[in-house]
Amino acid sequence: MATSTCPICNAAVDSSDAVCRQCGVEFLMRGPQPPVITLSRPVRYRTVPTVVELTSKRWKSIMVLGVLVAVTFGGLCAVAALLIQPEPNSVEMVPVLVCAALSAAGIGIYALGRLGAWWHHG
Numbered sequence: 001m002a003t004s005t006c007p008i009c010n011a012a013v014d015s016s017d018a019v020c021r022q023c024g025v026e027f028l029m030r031g032p033q034p035p036v037i038t039l040s041r042p043v044r045y046r047t048v049p050t051v052v053e054l055t056s057k058r059w060k061s062i063m064v065l066g067v068l069v070a071v072t073f074g075g076l077c078a079v080a081a082l083l084i085q086p087e088p089n090s091v092e093m094v095p096v097l098v099c100a101a102l103s104a105a106g107i108g109i110y111a112l113g114r115l116g117a118w119w120h121h122g
């Protein structure tokens, strides 16, 4: 049995194979051994990592972080307000206000991620 290599993934290919067993690309086999492998149709690459994709993922993770921070501290703020039930303008307001500030910071982080994604990718 004649073997050749897949032009896409370099896997060993048998002359009787119509399809690469590794990457699934289709072949047109011609001629005596070793067979000449021609692609039967244009190959669409499944994974072409691009700089754009990587950068946008970074901004997306910043947005996710922002949402997590905002939700976490927003929840803490509500819980603290319910548990402590502080008088307005008292010292007991401090933890509630701190949580509210951190929650707002989370919204800020999210906005930063949005802004970065917009700035770098239109």
Ligand SMILES: [Zn+2]
Binding pocket: 006, 007, 008, 009, 010, 011, 020, 021, 022, 023, 024, 025
């Ligand atoms: Zn292949």
